[in-house]
Structure formats: structure tokens, C-alpha cells
Amino acid sequence: MANTVDLVWLVVALPLAGFLANGWISFFRPQAKRAVSVIGVGVLVLAFVVAVAVVRAAAGVEPAWFFVVKLWTWMPAGNLVIDVAAQVDRLSSVMLLVVTGVGMLIHVFSVGYMREDPGYARYFAYLNLFVFFMLVLVVGASFPVMFVGWEGVGLCSYLLIGFWFTEKANADAGKKAFIMNRIGDFGFLVAMFMIFDATGSLSFREVFESAPVHFAVGGTTITLITLALFLGCAGKSAQIPLYTWLPDAMAGPTPVSALIHAATMVTAGVYLVARSNILFAMAPLSSAVVAGVGALTALFAATIALKQWDIKKVLAYSTVSQLGYMFLGVGVGAYTSGLFHVVTHAFFKALLFLGSGSVIYALHHAYHHTHAHEDAQDMRNMGGLAKYMPWTAGLMWVATLAIAGVPGFSGFFSKDEILARTFARGAEAPYFYVLWGMGVVAALLTAFYMTRLMLYTFHGPNRTGERERAHLHEAPWVMTGPLVVLGAGSLFAGVLNLPEVLPFSGRLEHWLEPVTEAGAVYLPEAHLAHGTEWALLGLATLIAAAGMAGAWRILKPGSLVPARVAPAEAGWRLLLSRKYYVDEIYGALIVRPLVWVSDRVLWKVVDALVIDGAAVNGSARTTQLVGWIGSRLQTGRVGAYVLLFVVGVLWLLRAVAGQGS
Amino acid sequence: MLLQPALVVSAVLFALGVAGVLLRRNAIVIFMCVELMLNAVNLTFVALAQQLGPEGQVVVFFVMAVAAAEAAVGLAIVIGIYRHDQTLDLGNINLLSG
Amino acid sequence: MSAFLQAIGYPAWALHTLILLPVVGALVLMVQPVERHVKWTALGFALAELIVSLGLWYGFELGTASMQFEASHEWMHQWGVTYHVGVDGISLMMVLLTTFTMPLAVLGSFSYIKKKERGFYSLLLVLTSGMLGVFIALDLFVFYVFWEIMLIPMYFIIGIWGGERRLYAAIKFFIFTFVGSLLMLVAILTVYAVVGTGTGTYSFDYRHLVTNAWMVSRWGPWLFAAFFLAFAIKVPMFPFHTWLPDAHVEAPTAGSVILAGILLKMGTYGFLRFALPLFPAVAMSPVVSTVVVTLSVIGIVYGALVAMVQPDFKKLIAYSSVSHLGFVMLGIWALSLQSIEGAVLMMINHGISTGALFFLAGMLYERRHTREIAEFGGIARVVPGLAAVLTVVSLSSIGLPGTNGFVGEFLVLVGSFGTQPVATVIATTGVIFAAAYMLWAIQRILFGKLDNPANEKLPDLSLRELVVLAPLLAGIIWIGVYPGPILRRVEPAAAALVDLVRRPAQPQLLPLTPQPRVNE
Secondary structure (H helix, E strand, O other), X not given: OHHHHHOHHHHHHHHHHHHHHHHHHHHXXXXXXXXXXXXXXXXXXXXXXXXXXXXXXXXXXXOXXXXXXXXXXXXXXXXXXXXXXXXEEHHHHHHHHHHHHHHHHHHHHHHHHOOOOOOHHHHHHHHHHHHHXXXXXXXXXXXHHHHHHHHHHHHHHHHHHOOOOOXXXXXXXXXXXXXXXXXXXXXXXXXXXXXXXXXXXXXXXHHHHHHHHHOOOOOHHHHHHHHHHHHHHHHHOXXXXXXXXXXXXXXXXXXXXXXXXXXXXHHHHHHHHHHOHHHHHOOHHXXXXXXXXXXXXXXXXXXXXXXOOXXXXXXXXXXXXXXXXXXXXXXXXXXXXXXXXXXXXXXXXHHHHHHHHHHHHHHHHHHHHHOOOOOOOEHHHOOOHHHOOHHHHHHHHHHHHHHHOOOOOHHHHHHHHHHHHHHHHOOOOHHHHHHHHHHHHHHHHHHHHHHHHHHHHHOOOOOOOHHHHOOXXXXXXXXXXXXHXXXXXXXXXXXXXXXXXXXXXXXXXXXXXXXXXHXXXXXXXXXXXXHHHHHHHHHHHHHHHHHHHHHHHHOOHHHOOOHHHOOOOOHHHHHHHOHHHHHHHHHHHHHHHHHHHHHHHHHHHHHHHHHHHHHHHHHHHHHHHHHHHHHOOOOOOHHHHHHHHHHHHHHHHHHHHHHHO | OOHXXXXXXXXXXXXXXXXXXXXXXXXXXXXXXXXXXXXXXXXXXXXXXXXXXXHHHHHHHHHHHHHHHHHHHHHHHHHHHHHHHOOOEXXXXXXXXX | OHHHHHHOOHHHHHHHHHHHHHHHHHXXXXXXXXXXXXXXXXXXXXXXXXXXXXXXXXXXXXXXXXOEEEEEEEEEHHHOEEEEEEEOHHHHHHHHHHHHHXXXXXXXXXXXXXXXXXXXXXXHHHHHHHHHHHHHEOEHHHHHHHHHHOHHHHHHHHHHHOOOOHHHHHHHHHHHHHHHHHHHHHHHHHHHHXXXXXXXXXXXXXXXXXXXXXXXXXHHHHHHHHHHHHHHHHOOOOOOOOHHHHHHXXXXXXXXHHHHHHHHHHHHHHHHHXXXXXXXXXXXXXXXXXXHHHHHHHHHXXXXXXXXXXXXXXXXXXXXXXXXXXXXXXXXXXXXXXXXXXXXXXXXXXXXXXXXXXXXXXHHHHHHOOOEHHHOOOOOOOOHHHHHHHHHHHHHHOOOEOEHHHHXXXXXXXXXXXXXXXXXXXXXXXXXXXXXXXXXXXXXXXXXXXXXXXXXXXXXXXXXXXXXXXXHHHHHHHHHHOOHHHHHHHHHHHHHHHHHHHOOOOOOOOOOOOOOOOOO
8 A cells, every 4th residue: 555655756746747748848849738738737636536546545554644755855964855756644635635526626717717828828827836835835745845835935926916927016026925835834934943953853843742852831932833833834824914915816817816815825834734743732832823914814814805806806815814824723623623614714715716716717808898998807897797607606605605604615614613612612711702802703704705705796787898798608618617616515525524423524534643642642633512502503504594595685786887986995994995094004003114224324324334335434534645745755856866865874873883892 | 104194085975875875866866976976985895805804895896796787787777767857867767656 | 876986985085076077177168269168168167176076975974963074184294284185964964065066056057247257256166166175175374265265265256256246245245354354363272272282282173172272271262252253253143243234235247146155154154163162151152142143033023124125135135134133143052952953054044045046036137137026016917936936935934834934943953942942032033024025025926916017018027047947946955854864964063062061071171281291
């Protein structure tokens, strides 16, 4: 069996091969789109198949299977030996399947979505490269190898956000994403240094196994390490205060938003916390911080999502908010629940993004036909689309019900579980009740803004325009096909981990137990009485219903007008639609002062004036001055020279005569 | 013997030479004053050679040879300066002024 | 391979050949009848040099810190000067970096250098000899001679073939370096005299001096300061760095490449080879250590911040060098096995990545005759090949994992954290600023709208340019993915260095009377 598991390298290598092939094509045969599609999608399908085989083979080995497949030694330096090795265990296998599976669907969708783009080959090359790095991140058996994937996905995100690089805004968004991520990576790096300093190793297995020896529970070292790690997570997974790049990242093609900025990359932070669960469990303070930041982000982003008009921006803030839930989960020690939400979210959010991609595609084509220059992403230009694109509308409703937490749908179970676990921790400290309350409010808002999105997009009168309406139609099958699969996932993924009060409960929980039990020693999962659990389930249902019904009652899609004639916002609506001006605040407080200081102080004053001017050229001028003073003796008159000469000789004679006597 | 008067004469000659070099500004005169100093030294050598052996007289020949060479080069320079500046007043020639 | 090398007697003549071959090449260029062919001959010699040096890589014996391929020749016996050369893991890498860079520098100059080709290529070859000599010298006198030799060709390369302010830059470069190196000469002579008096053996031999340098005792700080100044200027460390932007900007492409790729490494190499082993106690004393580490960290952050606001692409790269070399210095002074290995690796990486950046800057300059970043914009569409290469190289420069930059930076930082935690954390912020300045720069050059009509017809990379860049790209990926072979060669030397500096075995007292021969 182990031989099949060894094939995990193939899962990772296939997308890389796809990247190389498509990269080559993009330079030399950019028009060979058929070959690009076959290679780009083919490697993903193969990777998915191999991944399934690997996981199946590994799962046959009981109990608590755990494989490390070493490929070669990467950095041998004294007692630091870092291998390029893949770790296949229960945690990475879940992610392996999600990444290759969802990735495959999104690749298929892209074939339709990007069909007419001149950069088709380049797009697939980047996308393959992204999957490669994401897989490295997932299966890496040590912190540095994971970091390769960690930064690599950031790079691909950068490249894909700025895919249409001729627009300055897109390139800017890519850069912003990369730099924000780098701030997080700074934390990740520092955490690695501290871990190596403390444990003498960086491989997951050694660090986690020896953690109880090296760290004291709640000690300063472990707290600092986990906080630094969490900074990395906040950057990658768009948490406060580093979340602002994610909404901007919507500048990239929509399938990219689905794959990178919803389903996979942004969940890497959650994955990292779950992976390092023992470290976080040993640092209660850090865990509390993780949970707090998660809850705060969930609520904060949900409020912003209420007033966005760009359909993708709504989804982006929704993603930030859902990521907050995941961190709330892993922060309260419910690692399985956090990861469960990663999985269900991958389905329904990918579906939402791809669905919105379908809508944008339709609007874009309609406007293209009539040569209108309208915003194809603004919901004020949509409305009533259910009539034209029934499949998309239906499937997006499935996803909406899932994310809103309607019972039976996947999101209901995962979100409820996180909230339930948080509530259960409330018995320890009231702090967790506060977090739970924030989570509940955020859930209400989620139901509200998602219903708003659906309402404005698919229902009510159509606002696209008279002439354009004739060109609105459903996307081709290559695009709706993946939606159907994701829809099924959104519906049924809940059964992976049903609550304890239901039959067949906790499958994922048992599956992940070998990984999470290390942390559970220090941070045991709190359990609730069945009565309380039923009550919470009921409350969750009520919240979802209230949010959706509220939106349905309050919002009047009929009163909307197209974006170009829409009135300006004011008051709190303006504050929300401008995202609390956080970008502006960052710009004014950090970015501009930094550039100003670098330019006006460091360069033009310190470098040019002080060092080069005063010290360097100053010393040169001093030398010149001394020389000039010396040169004053040089009158050029022979007489003066002779006079000096004679005086000198007389003085010498006197000295000699004085010595003689 | 005549040592004392000879040394006195050479000292006077030398002082005259030095004064000439210091005070006069004409290149030729200065040049001649330099010769005067050289010959004053020669006189000293010759005078002392009577007491100290013949090396002093040998040195005199050296000095004469050097003086001759100096005269050749020096006069050439003086002529060069005159051709260039139409003057031999050293007060006007201060190209080496710093 | 090693048997073959033995059979041809390689170890005996390898280093002599490496030094002499370029000199012979320079002479050949001088007498070559057709000036058009000069560059090809130069390329031939540079390649021959590379091939000869490859033997060092294959014949190098792993697992030992002792000098290999040693060769010596009597020079000035009465003063104890011997032409003594040899390589260990650290100098091996520097030699290979030099011989690897030189053919590229020659090939990269083919279209850039249009006047006095004969002189230019001869100087490049002489420069090669000088640089190699610095890296392999095992006699302080020989080291000093080579140190000065390489200064002169560089001065002319900047001063004759440089940009508009070339004279200012060349003189600045020369005087900066010279001030440092003269003080170093004084220090070398002092050590020589003191050790000679102490042991009775007057010799400039490296080992002899290192073994007995403790005798300088209270002179130590002053002598160290002299060495420090010479090397710190060369590195260049903040605040001795201001010659670098000028020299880089004005130098022709090959000059910038060599300057960044190799010359700067002489400073850090000097620290590793001479300053630390000669004066371990001074170098590691709390005051010196604090000062150096602080300056390194300032250099990292300061270089990055100033790089961020440069309007001139070459200047930006120059300031980024200040930042990168700060990491190297931090690694050296942190003095752990990982940090030293990382520092050496980073020296190589910086040579490759920054060399490649300067090549690219030169290629842009040849196309547009400007280095202003603002003059470009959106050219990724017209020159996709150049854009792709520039992107990869920039990523390597900012230390993206999977490229060479990461391995070096990571090792330096992970190794430094143990001894210098605070400095390491501050230094790590450098990775953020690096991303900021580099991405901002390539974005302003490559992306956005193509709004300057002058850029519309730019030609993409030519075959020759590809040939120049390909080896650098290969190096970037290779070292990023599989640095093992390099690290294994460097490790013993690094370990020996750490060992030597960590515990200076000798007593710190000056003996009052001259002692009988101790060794040598």
C-alpha cells in the first residue's frame, strides 16, 4: 500500500508539468487553445484521480495512518536538515481531495469562461502553477516546505489578480495582495525561527511530537510562536487587520476568485492552525486571540457586505466573514469544525463565485454585443436574471441557502458546529459568550446580505437595458456543469460531519481524530448537553430564516435603478459602501508616511545630504581646504623660496653648531 | 698661513651671493649670484685643502663641472623665459603659485 | 571524474592556470590584429577559465575544512612573502561565482561596448585574475596585491565606458576603496611585524598569522578597525555605501554585473577569511558585535526603503544590494553554522540574481537609452520574454521560496535567530520591504497601460541575450530547489570558521620576549 502512497509526488508534479507545458505554449503557440485546455484540465483530472488513489491506499492502513514521503534533502546545514518531503495523513488528505477536486471543476469552468481571452495559455499556466503550489502547501511535511507553497500561492494569486495587467488597478491589486501576504509571511518566518530555536527541528512530525517537552503550556515562547504563526494566517486568510487585499483581489478573472480567493488559498491559514493544533492548544492566549480576531472579522466583514453593489465584492466580504468563522472554530479548539467549514465553504463559495462568473459572463457578452460600456459586475445593472439563466439562478440559490445556514444544507452544519463549540466554551469564560454572540449576529447578517444579492441579481425587474436583454442567456454547459457538481456538494457535504444529536454524527471528527488529539490534550473540546445542542440548532435555523425573511421584506428590488443613474450614497450607507475607509486609513497612516520618509528623509536627507554630502564630499572638501592652505606658501616667487631656504639652512646650522658645542 | 683671510673672503663672497639672490629680481643677476656662492665655496675648499689633504681640491673640480652644467641649463632656461615673457623680472614669473 | 583530474595533474596547476590564463588572454587581445574578433577571443578565454574552474567543483574533497588545490611558489623570501594559494569550501564558491559570471559579462557586453573594445575586454580579463587572486590567496601580502590589482581595471571600466557622470563615479569608487585598503595595508604590516617579533618567523603566511595573531593583543581593536573599514566599504555596509549607487549607475552593464556579482563579495569574503579569524576576540566582543549587527540591520531596512523610492532602475538595484548584503553581514556576525552557510549562499545568490537584474537593466537601457522607471510601463505586452525573465529574477531577488534567494535568506535568518533574536526579527521585515520595492518597480516597468509611444516597438530578447540570461535563470532555480551540493561543500569550512572564532584558543597576553619558532 505504501507504494501507492509514494505516488503523492505525482499529484504535486502533474500540475507543475501542466504549468511548464502551458507556459511554453503561451510563448510559442499562444493560439493553440485546444492543447492548452487538454493539458490544463487534463493534469488536474489526473491529479485528482491519483490523489483519490493515494488517499484510498493510505486509508487502508490502520490505525492513524501517517506517511512521510521524502524526495530529496533540501537544506542540509548542520543540525538543520530540511527535506523536500510530503506528508500524507488524515488532515492533508482532506485538503488534497478538496484542492484537486474543486480545482478540477474550476479548471473546467475556466475553459468556457476564458475562451476568448488572448492570454488563454498564460492563464492556464498560472492556474496550474497555483494548484502545484497549493498542493505543496497542503502536503509539505515541514514548515519550510509548507512555506514554499504558502508563498507560491501568494505569487500565483499576484499573477492572476494582475492577469489583465494593462489595467493599472488590477496590477495594483495584485501588488497589494502580495505585500499584505508578505506581512503575514513575516510572521510565519519569525515563527519558524523561534520554533527551530526552541526545538531544533522544523519538520511537523518532530516539532509536534516534541512540543510537550520543549514548551510550557501558556509559556511566553509558545505564545509568541503561535501569535507569529497567526500573523501569517491573518495575511493569507484575510483576517483583521490584513484583510483589505482580498476584496481588491476580485480584479482577477472570476474563476480565480473562486479557486484561490474562496475555496483553497485563503483557507490555508485555517489549515495551518489545524495542522499546528498542538502548538495553539498549548497557548491558550493565542487561541483566544485567534478566536477573537475570527469572530470580529466575521462580524465586521459581514457589515461591509451589506452595502456593496459589485456582486463579487459582496462575495469577497462574505468570504472574509466566513474565514472569520473558521478561525473562530479553530480558535476555540474545534479544529474539526473549522476544517469542516473549510470543506463546505469550498463547495458553496466556489459555486457562488462561479455562478456570479456566469452572470458576469452573460452581462459582459450582452454589453459586448451592443457596444455598451456598463459595469457587468454591478448588481444595479442586473435583476430578474432568473428568467434568462435558470440553472445558474437555481444553483446559486442552493449555495445561498447553504451559506445562510438553512437546515439540511452543508453550511448549516458546519457553521452551527462552530457556534455550538464556542458557546460550549462560554462555561469557561464569558469572553466566549461574547464571541458566540458576534457569530450569531454575523450569521444573521450573512443570511441578509446573501438574500439581498440573490434578490437584486435574479429577481425583480431587469435593469440591464432594453437592447441588451435580448442577448442575455445561460452560459455554455462547460460552465454550468461544474456548477451542478458544486451544487451537489453544497447540498450534501453536511453529511460528512453531522452533529452529535443526529445519527451518523461526527464522521469527519473521527477521521481527523489522530491529528487533533494532540491538541485536544491541552484544549479539550467542550461538550454540550443534548438539550442545549437542540436549542442551538433551533436558534441557528431561526436566525437564518429571520435574515432571509428580513431581506425579502425590507429590500425592494423594484425601486433600484441602473448603476449609471444611481444616486450617491450618504450617511452610514456611505460608510459601509466605502468599507469604513480602512484602505484610506492604511494609506494615510502607513503607506504614504513610509514612502514620504523613505524619499524625503532617508534618501534625500540621510543619504544624499548627510552621508554623501556631509561625510563623503565633506571630507573631500576638507582635504581640498587643507591643500589650499598649504598652497598659500607656494607664492611662485623664487625670492621667497630662497629666503625660506636660507632661513632654513641657518636654522639647521645653528642646530648642528649647538650640538657640536 | 693665509687660511684665515681666505675663509673671510669666501664668507664675504658667499654672503654677497646670498644677498644678491634674495634682493635682486633679474634672472641673470640672480644666476650670477648663484655662481658667486659656488665659487665662494670653492675658495673654502681650496683653502682648507692645504691642511686637510687633496680631497677638497677634487671636490672643487666636481663643483666646477656642476656649475658648468648648471650654467648651460640655467642660461637655456633664462633664454627660454625671456623668449616667452619678454622679461627677466622674476617678480612676474609665478606660475607655481598655489 | 576525480581520477581523471588526478591523471592530468590538475590539483597542481589548477589555481596557477586560473590566475595566469586571463592575463595571457589580455596579452593576446592586445596583439590580436582584427578588433572585431577581440570580443570572441575574450569570450573564449573566459569560457576556458570556466571550464578549468569546473575541475575545482568536481575534484573538491567533501567533508574537510582544510585548504585544497594548494600551490605555492617562493616570491620574496627575505620578507617572508610566498605566492601561496588554495581554496576551501567558501573560496571555492567565490571562485566559481567569478568564473561563472565572467563569460556572461563578456557576452553581455557585445552590443553595449562600442568603443575601444580591445581595452575593455583586456581589462575584464585582468580583472578576472585580480578577483580570483583575492579569493584564493593564502598569504596576506599576495592578498593585498590582488586586492589592489582588481581595483585598477574596475576604475577604468567605469571611468572610460561608463555613463555621463562616469568620472565622478570612478574616482569616488577608487578613493573609497583605496582609503580602506591603505589602512588595511598598515594593519597587515603591523600584524606581520608583531607576529614576526613574537615568533621569530617573519612571514605573511595566512595560517602563520592566524595562529599567532593573538599576539597583537591590545593593538587588536585598532587593527581590526582597519580591516573592518576596508571590508565594510567594499561590502558596502551602511553608512559606507554611497559609492555604490553612483558606481553602479554609471558603470557599463558588465561593470555593474561584476561589481554587484563579485566585487562586493570581496568585502564579505574578507570578513570571513581575514577579519574574523585574525581578531576573533575583538570581532565577537559585545561592543563590536552590537555595532556591526546594528549597522547590518540598518542596512537591510534602510537599503530597502531607499530602494523603494528610486526613480532610476539601476540605482534601485544598487540600494537593494545594500539591503541584501546586510543580510550577509548579519549572518556572518551571528556566527552560527546555518547563518554562515546562509551568508555564503546568499553571496552566491546575490551574484546571480543581482547580476541578472543588471543585465536586464542594461538590456532595457540598450533599447531605450534610459534607466528611468517612469519612462517604461506596460511593456510586458511588447516584450513578453523579457518581462517573464525580469519577473522571475525579481522574485528571486525578493527571496521567493523555490528560488535561490529564499534558501540563503532563510538560512541566514534561521541561523541568526539563536544568537541575535531582535536583530533577526527586524531584519525579517526586510522581506516585506523587498517585496514592496521590487514589485512596485517591475509593475511600473512591465504592467499598466503602454502609454509611452517610444516603447511600442521594443524588440524582445535576442538569442544572445537569452544565452546570457539562461544560465542565470538555471542557477536561480537550481539553487532554490537543490542547494545541497553547495551547502555540503561550504559546511566544513563554515564549521571550522565558527569553531575558530567561537573559542580563540590562545592566551590574550603579549609575550614580553621574542619566542622561538612556534610553527611554520
